[in-house]
Amino acid sequence: DSGVTQTPKHLITATGQRVTLRCSPRSGDLSVYWYQQSLDQGLQFLIQYYNGEERAKGNILERFSAQQFPDLHSELNLSSLELGDSALYFCASSDLAGDTQYFGPGTRLTVL
């Protein structure tokens, strides 16, 4: 158990809908990272937050957004969902040094 929690574990929704994925980092970790993992793309970095502020952006679509709250949990919002958004979404957290990232169990999103 990495100490990173994610909810929900599974999410099934329809095209055009909007969903919110939630992540709680390990106790004491200030950085939160979001990744998308699909069968054909591997693990793709989406966005990083550090202590509530956006720190780095990767291959995140404009339809996707995220935020980190004062209690350090983070939410990833996915809107206008398309079939191709079906994937595993992982959250990871790291300590102040920002080196090793510890991953949560992921949310499996299925868009029908």
Added chain:
Amino acid sequence: GESVGLHLPTLSVQEGDNSIINCAYSNSASDYFIWYKQESGKGPQFIIDIRSNMDKRQGQRVTVLLNKTVKHLSLQIAATQPGDSAVYFCAETSSGGSYIPTFGRGTSLIVHP
């Protein structure tokens, strides 16, 4: 559980054998490398890391070797067990940036009892 990749390189070994998983990285500025293990239906799990000022680092049953000259990383697993069956990813990152790692596609390790 679900597969994390359809066309991953696969290494099949017998229980008790030693396994070697290889990874080539691309950025010569990368100075921190991590190996992750991902079991079916789970998130990547940290195994071992190494910094660029080292050539070798050992953990419990695992050893990581780093060859900066050819930008190559390997993970050696001693006395492989069925529970080691998983997809293994290497990741490279640079301490000069914001520690966003670049992940390899992964290698699927299958251990036969």
